[in-house]
Amino acid sequence: MSYYRHHVFFCCNKREPPETCCADRGASDMQSYAKLRIKELGMNGQGKVRINKAGCLDRCEEGPVLVVYPEEVWYTYVDRQDIDEIIDSHIVNGRVVERLRI
Numbered sequence: 253m254s255y256y257r258h259h260v261f262f263c264c265n266k267r268e269p270p271e272t273c274c275a276d277r278g279a280s281d282m283q284s285y286a287k288l289r290i291k292e293l294g295m296n297g298q299g300k301v302r303i304n305k306a307g308c309l310d311r312c313e314e315g316p317v318l319v320v321y322p323e324e325v326w327y328t329y330v331d332r333q334d335i336d337e338i339i340d341s342h343i344v345n346g347r348v349v350e351r352l353r354i
């Protein structure tokens with residue numbers, strides 16, 4: 253059994269202009285929001301869900317990006333509604349959000 257049921261990595265990397273990066277697209281705020289939501293749902297911790305910051309995941313042009321393990325599903329997102337949908341659909345109910353998948 254894995255230590256976390258879901259392990260989520262948000263790229264929060266910053267690159268210098270003119271390079272595009274997840275940090276310039278609100279990644280840190282969205283990572284903090286996701287972490288808070290998971291905690292509010294009582295889903296944080298061992299055997300449950302972990303929301304981590306990551307360095308560059310090398311999909312900068314498609315960003316901001318996050319990846320959910322163990323399913324290895326990659327997403328992009330725009331706002332809190334997208335994060336809510338990823339949490340409610342994928343993390344809570346196991347249904348991949350195809351419209352945000354990359």
Ligand code: FES
Nearest residue numbers: 263274309311312
């Ligand atoms: S800066 Fe986020 S994937 Fe590279």
